[in-house]
Amino acid sequence: MAIARTHWDDLPSETRQAVEKHTGSVWSSRTVSEGLNSAVAALLDTASGKVFVKGLHRDYPRRWTQDLEAMINPHVRGLSPRLLWRVDGEWDVLGFEAVDGRHADFQPGSPDLPRLVDTMTALGNLSCPDLPVKVAEHRWRTYVAAPEELEWLKGDRLLHTDYNPANVLMMDGGALLIDWAWPTRGAGWIDPACLIVRLMAGGHTAEEAERVVAQTPAWSSAPEEGLAVFARASVRAWDEIAGNDPAPWIKAMAYAARDWLKYRISTNESG
Structure with a gap:
């Protein structure tokens, strides 16, 4: 069953501020409808360029899927978009290079x-x-x-x-x-x-x-x-x-x- 989407603007200010330490100011966001396993799935247009973010609340039972993605990413370079950073607080958010595809x-x-x-x-x-x-x-x-x-x-x-x-x-x-x-x-x-x-x-x-x-x-x-x-x-x-x-x-x-x-x-x- 797909997880209900949480939009960028609905995230706690602390989470958004933590992300912006990596990206600079977020100028706009677009929630992505595809995918089943992330509450946050959005393309952000930021001061440092576009970035794709996906995330789950820290209390979500399958938040461990974020750990697996972060762990395997360095080993699949060239086969998967590169993980740029991670914010792990009330919300666990992964930031990936944006791919035009x-x-x-x-x-x-x-x-x-x-x-x-x-x-x-x-x-x-x-x-x-x-x-x-x-x-x-x-x-x-x-x-x-x-x-x-x-x-x-x-x-x-x-x-x-x-x-x-x-x-x-x-x-x-x-x-x-x-x-x-x-x-x-x-x-x-x-x-x-x-x-x-x-x-x-x-x-x-x-x-x-x-x-x-x-x-x-x-x-x-x-x-x-x-x-x-x-x-x-x-x-x-x-x-x-x-x-x-x-x-x-x-x-x-x-x-x-x-x-x-x-x-x-x-x-x-x-x-």
Whole structure:
């Protein structure tokens, strides 16, 4: 469920003053509607230039997502907008370089997809830094049929995992990944698998979606048994999420996960 937006002018004066120590005077602000996980999401025009800010109140239960974003940002330079500063008081606010871009189009045939795959390939080349991020076998542990299935998800790659089109910014130089609330260490093919379900929810067939990610090295080496385990886990995970939140996009993801599992089963049987 999306968090209600708090506008820049509605923040406490102490928070705004703390931000302006980094930016100089804020001349204008525009609240951004896209995104689900931040109470504050705004583009500020300031004395030192434009900056994008996102933040949560210090009492918000998932404020830890701000810690993860700040922690991982130095390790994904060139793949994500640069974190410039952080204000941590009554409100926890992250200030990022403003990027002149738009959110990705995931429809079949979109010219954005090859550029996103290039970014995913670059990310797949990164070993996960030695940081306290989530690990795949822990994140999906409640969605597998048996503990031994989790062995397929283990790996040393840095994963984004949340390929909502709103988390992909398209710019002249390619695609950037934003909203690193769930950085994860695991098998490199998990990110392409996460994108497949998103693409299917956006209108692709399973075959079309798998074709999009087919050129990534991680996908080309993905084990069939591991993909089957993850496909089943994805169905269980999205069914659980849809049971708690009937938003249309969540239902679409649950349907897509089921369709992908059917395709994986039929592919294995025919192979």
